[in-house]
Amino acid sequence: MTFKRPEGVKGPPEVPILFVMEDPLSLTGREQGEVLIRGGTGESLLEIALDNGINIEHACGGVCACSTCHVYVEEGEQLLSESTEPEEDRVEEAPGLQRNSRLACQCVIKGKGPITVRVPAWNRNAVKEEPH
Numbered sequence: 001m002t003f004k005r006p007e008g009v010k011g012p013p014e015v016p017i018l019f020v021m022e023d024p025l026s027l028t029g030r031e032q033g034e035v036l037i038r039g040g041t042g043e044s045l046l047e048i049a050l051d052n053g054i055n056i057e058h059a060c061g062g063v064c065a066c067s068t069c070h071v072y073v074e075e076g077e078q079l080l081s082e083s084t085e086p087e088e089d090r091v092e093e094a095p096g097l098q099r100n101s102r103l104a105c106q107c108v109i110k111g112k113g114p115i116t117v118r119v120p121a122w123n124r125n126a127v128k129e130e131p132h
């Protein structure tokens with residue numbers, strides 16, 4: 001599936017992002033639970049994951065219209081774009097909501113420190129059918 005990348009200038013891949021996967025086999029086809037990837041400012045966590053073989057669910061294609069790309073930001077939240085009201089509304093639909101819950105497609109890297117992201121084991125398609 002294609003997905004929407006954030007617009008704007010991308011920095012060089014120099015920001016270390018540790019992806020910790022509770023179910024790595026379903027996300028990558030491998031058993032390795034932690035993968036360190038370097039991303040650039042202006043990139044979303046979703047696009048960095050997908051570009052590096054971590055297949056985080058993204059049912060709406062990265063436009064903040066589902067909650068399948070739900071992740072926990074465990075370190076470096078201040079280095080990411082702030083959560084918007086539409087994101088907060090969506091993320092509330094995600095199972096296992098926590099204080100550090102974010103939508104990976106809405107987290108754009110702004111700063112250069114280390115970031116740690118946990119990808120939950122379950123992934124549920126929470127796309128809502130609009131009434132006709």
Ligand code: FES
Pocket residue numbers: 057058059060061062063064065066067068069090103104105106
């Ligand atoms: S992919 Fe749908 S909200 Fe992120």
